[in-house]
Amino acid sequence: MSGQASSQAWSSQKGAAALAAPPLAEKRRAFDGRVLLGFLLPIVIALLWEAAVVFGLAEGRLVPPPSRILGTLWALAETGELWTHVWATLWRILVGFVLGAVAGIVFGALSGSSQTVRRILDPTLQALRAIPSIAWVPLFILWLGIFEESKVALIAVGVFFPIYLGIAGAILSVDRKLVEVGQVFRLSRFQLAKRILLPAVLPEAVIALRSGLGLGFMFVVAAEFMGASEGLGYLLVDGQQMGKPDQILAAIIAFALLGKIADSLLVLLTKPLVRWQDTVRESL
Amino acid sequence: MLELEHLSKIYADGTRALSDINLSVREAEIVALIGGSGCGKTTLLRLIAGLDRASAGAIRLDGERLTGPHPAVGIVFQEPRLLPWLSVFDNIAFGLDGVSAAERKGRVEHALEKIGLAEHARRWPRDLSGGQQQRVAIARAFVTNPKVLLLDEPFSAIDAFTRASLHEHLLGLWEETRPTVVLVTHDVQEAVTLADRAVVMQPKPGRIFDELPLTLSRPRDKTGLPFETSVRRVLTALDHSLNTTQQKPQRERDRQAAALWW
Ligand SMILES: Nc1ncnc2c1ncn2[C@@H]1O[C@H](COP(=O)(O)OP(=O)(O)OP(=O)(O)O)[C@@H](O)[C@H]1O
Ligand SMILES: [Mg+2]
Numbered sequence: 001m002s003g004q005a006s007s008q009a010w011s012s013q014k015g016a017a018a019l020a021a022p023p024l025a026e027k028r029r030a031f032d033g034r035v036l037l038g039f040l041l042p043i044v045i046a047l048l049w050e051a052a053v054v055f056g057l058a059e060g061r062l063v064p065p066p067s068r069i070l071g072t073l074w075a076l077a078e079t080g081e082l083w084t085h086v087w088a089t090l091w092r093i094l095v096g097f098v099l100g101a102v103a104g105i106v107f108g109a110l111s112g113s114s115q116t117v118r119r120i121l122d123p124t125l126q127a128l129r130a131i132p133s134i135a136w137v138p139l140f141i142l143w144l145g146i147f148e149e150s151k152v153a154l155i156a157v158g159v160f161f162p163i164y165l166g167i168a169g170a171i172l173s174v175d176r177k178l179v180e181v182g183q184v185f186r187l188s189r190f191q192l193a194k195r196i197l198l199p200a201v202l203p204e205a206v207i208a209l210r211s212g213l214g215l216g217f218m219f220v221v222a223a224e225f226m227g228a229s230e231g232l233g234y235l236l237v238d239g240q241q242m243g244k245p246d247q248i249l250a251a252i253i254a255f256a257l258l259g260k261i262a263d264s265l266l267v268l269l270t271k272p273l274v275r276w277q278d279t280v281r282e283s284l
Numbered sequence: 285m286l287e288l289e290h291l292s293k294i295y296a297d298g299t300r301a302l303s304d305i306n307l308s309v310r311e312a313e314i315v316a317l318i319g320g321s322g323c324g325k326t327t328l329l330r331l332i333a334g335l336d337r338a339s340a341g342a343i344r345l346d347g348e349r350l351t352g353p354h355p356a357v358g359i360v361f362q363e364p365r366l367l368p369w370l371s372v373f374d375n376i377a378f379g380l381d382g383v384s385a386a387e388r389k390g391r392v393e394h395a396l397e398k399i400g401l402a403e404h405a406r407r408w409p410r411d412l413s414g415g416q417q418q419r420v421a422i423a424r425a426f427v428t429n430p431k432v433l434l435l436d437e438p439f440s441a442i443d444a445f446t447r448a449s450l451h452e453h454l455l456g457l458w459e460e461t462r463p464t465v466v467l468v469t470h471d472v473q474e475a476v477t478l479a480d481r482a483v484v485m486q487p488k489p490g491r492i493f494d495e496l497p498l499t500l501s502r503p504r505d506k507t508g509l510p511f512e513t514s515v516r517r518v519l520t521a522l523d524h525s526l527n528t529t530q531q532k533p534q535r536e537r538d539r540q541a542a543a544l545w546w
Contacts, residue, residue, distance in 0.1 A: 177363065177365050183334075184335065184379075185353075185378060195378075276368050276408050
């Protein structure tokens with residue numbers, strides 16, 4: 001009796017679910033106007049600053065108003081100089097990031113999946129991590145020269161550690177319960193890694209890659225301070241030496257934009273891999 | 285035929301989770317393991333599933349000794365344990381590696397039909413309710429056609445109403461291939477609804493206290509008198525199993541008191 005009632009309830013549940021199942025993907029793709037709220041604060045601050053300079057309340061020489069900064073940025077873009085610097089910087093980050101990320105993933109995976117390897121590897125890497133990466137600069141210059149190699153090496157070192165830690169930690173925190181599901185179906189070690197461990201660590205791996213990329217941007221500035229003839233870092237140093245605060249701020253804005261674009265690109269590229277995730281992080 | 289012979293399990297920390305378990309389960313028989321918390325029910329299933337190793341004793345399936353996970357043994361855990369990155373369809377197909385794509389599709393779709401989730405095949409596990417997830421987990425174990433199916437309190441987190449319909453779905457799947465089923469449960473009603481035999485366990489160390497055959501005809505009428513009687517019998521056995529551990533020291537003290545008196 002109760003069985004019949006419940007099976008009826010189920011079939012109506014089914015029907016409702018079928019009706020209500022929305023094409024979620026489309027809903028998410030639609031542009032959400034509220035994103036624009038994020039622009040409100042910087043624009044208000046820029047306008048206030050502009051007004052302050054225009055009305056003589058603040059001096060625009062050392063802290064140039066937004067209009068001057070944008071003008072400088074525009075001028076640099078028009079002469080093509082900006083793109084030279086942007087490409088130089090991006091190229092260094094890309095090479096350094098790829099090297100650091102590959103090493104971080106390989107070592108992180110080794111250290112996360114084998115206790116013996118972790119016992120051998122981890123203490124040394126942790127000790128190396130305690131060294132401020134900038135401290136390597138003199139050595140890198142001696143070893144690799146003052147050109148691209150030493151810069152890329154510094155970036156790679158900076159990128160390596162968060163990725164190594166993130167990957168190893170992600171593997172260690174994989175739910176034993178899911179691993180057991182693989183064991184019950186008698187997956188080989190390789191299959192287990194491919195079908196359970198890999199997908200399970202992907203979300204944290206993406207976060208590790210993102211923080212690695214962020215550090216890449218941090219270290220490219222340090223690397224370009226070491227002496228570069230091009231790159232956004234060079235624009236910063238040059239702006240300081242020539243007393244051009246507008247150029248410094250233009251370079252900073254370029255960094256902000258590039259960093260944000262690179263991060264969004266990484267998120268976009270990895271999104272299909274972590275689509276299944278059920279967290280609030282999705283909105284970040 | 286699933287046979288457990290003198291099975292014992294002592295965990296690394298010295299906990300005697302199981303001691304000298306002897307049980308044989310006929311082909312197509314449904315056995316319910318009942319007992320208080322911590323009497324080794326989960327441990328027993330994990331041993332049979334090959335997820336843990338017994339400290340002593342043997343497990344045989346049709347004469348063959350089991351030493352690890354075996355293709356003929358499937359398990360449904362207390363939690364659904366679905367892989368969140370796979371769709372419902374792919375979750376059910378997870379254990380179907382050796383079969384052709386067409387066969388896999390056929391089997392999974394049939395299972396989906398059976399558990400009433402056909403239109404959810406392409407959804408993520410996270411978009412299902414708890415009961416639906418548990419049904420998917422059961423289907424995942426069934427599609428590989430195991431000879432022995434182990435169920436560890438699969439419905440304990442589910443409300444009574446949904447549970448009743450899950451019982452029907454389970455029996456529906458079971459009818460098709462008639463595997464041997466070992467079902468752990470806290471719920472006496474559930475045991476009497478599903479099982480051919482109830483095995484009552486006792487803790488510290490985990491052992492079998494009593495076995496009660498449940499020979500009601502199927503489908504079982506839960507409102508009938510025979511059902512009520514069976515429930516009461518199992519409950520009584522369960523009561524005894526819980527009480528004897530407390531009574532023993534009591535009796536011991538009585539005897540000591542008596543000795544003093546004399
Ligand atoms: N990995 C472990 N290491 C040490 N002791 C354990 C381990 N797993 C379980 N135990 C102990 O073994 C005993 C039996 O545990 P088990 O999980 O099999 O009980 P259970 O009958 O399934 O209980 P419940 O009904 O609460 O699920 C308990 O005393 C428990 O503390
Ligand atoms: Mg248990």
